[in-house]
Amino acid sequence: xxxxxxxxxxxxxxxxxxxxxxxxxxxxxxxxxxxxxxxxxxxxxxxxxxxxxxxxxxxxxxxxxxxxxxxxxxxxxxxxxxxxxxxxxxxxxxxxxxxxxxxxxxxxxxxxxxxxxxxxxxxxxxxxxxxxxxxxxxxxxxxxxxxxxxxxxxxxxxxxxxxxxxxxxxxxxxxxxxxxxxxxxxxxxxxxxxxxxxxxxxxxxxxxxxxxxxxxxxxxxxxxxxxxxxxxxxxxxxxxxxxxxxxxxxxxxxxxxxxxxxxxxxxxxxxxxx
Numbered sequence: 001x002x003x004x005x006x007x008x009x010x011x012x013x014x015x016x017x018x019x020x021x022x023x024x025x026x027x028x029x030x031x032x033x034x035x036x037x038x039x040x041x042x043x044x045x046x047x048x049x050x051x052x053x054x055x056x057x058x059x060x061x062x063x064x065x066x067x068x069x070x071x072x073x074x075x076x077x078x079x080x081x082x083x084x085x086x087x088x089x090x091x092x093x094x095x096x097x098x099x100x101x102x103x104x105x106x107x108x109x110x111x112x113x114x115x116x117x118x119x120x121x122x123x124x125x126x127x128x129x130x131x132x133x134x135x136x137x138x139x140x141x142x143x144x145x146x147x148x149x150x151x152x153x154x155x156x157x158x159x160x161x162x163x164x165x166x167x168x169x170x171x172x173x174x175x176x177x178x179x180x181x182x183x184x185x186x187x188x189x190x191x192x193x194x195x196x197x198x199x200x201x202x203x204x205x206x207x208x209x210x211x212x213x214x215x216x217x218x219x220x221x222x223x224x225x226x227x228x229x230x231x232x233x234x235x236x237x238x239x240x241x242x243x244x245x246x247x248x249x250x251x252x253x254x255x256x257x258x259x260x261x262x263x264x265x266x267x268x269x270x271x272x273x274x
Contacts, residue, residue, distance in 0.1 A: 005248055005273035008054040008217055008256025009047035010266045030061040033074045037081055044085035050263040051270025056093040057082040065099050072123050079127040093133040094124035096146055103164050108139035118149040125153035135160040136194050138169045140178040147185040160191035165219055167199045172206035179207045189213045194258040196221035197243050208251040216247045220260030237268035
């Protein structure tokens with residue numbers, strides 16, 4: 001019997017941009033924590049209104065390497081903003097990201113990233129997150145140490161792998177090979193994220209036989225694919241939900257959106273799987 005689908009929220013970074021906040025590296029979406037907390041809270045609230053019950057705090061870039069001094073305070077503030085913006089029955093996921101560019105796995109320090117992931121995992125656990133979400137990993141050794149340090153907190157841990165926005169970093173077979181190693185750490189759920197919605201189905205299929213619950217949150221793809229970004233409309237959202245039906249049939253029991261998606265996409269998912 002298929003598990004009921006739980007609805008994850010959509011993008012934070014690209015949604016901040018679409019609402020007028022300029023973002024740049026290395027801080028990226030973390031700028032909003034101090035500079036536009038009201039806007040960040042509104043985005044979380046809009047996702048809850050759309051039907052999401054799983055909400056990822058804006059901690060993707062609240063890391064020592066990205067923010068330097070003050071990173072832990074920003075991390076705590078991001079979790080509080082998310083918690084206060086959504087209904088109490090919603091769950092808050094603390095995001096743990098690769099410490100270098102998530103689309104440049106060749107730059108990853110691999111297992112040498114362990115200490116920083118331990119610091120971030122511990123800080124997120126102290127905020128009272130419900131789940132730790134290690135997300136957008138394409139480097140296997142770093143994904144493993146992130147999962148291990150997150151699990152050491154005692155919280156439920158989900159880990160999400162990516163093959164890059166357009167699937168050019170890893171084949172489905174290569175991603176599943178990393179996924180198998182990740183599952184061996186004891187993570188509760190394995191996901192794939194930030195691969196174009198029209199391409200991500202093969203990656204969902206590839207992780208579906210690894211023995212743990214799975215999930216998916218795709219990016220909207222190129223604008224000419226009319227699924228998001230410049231085509232954020234009810235029609236685009238319905239096209240995204242159409243693709244999500246395949247992911248659900250493959251076994252995904254958590255479905256949301258990544259870059260280029262917004263509240264309309266999440267509303268379409270909630271209506272489709274509610």
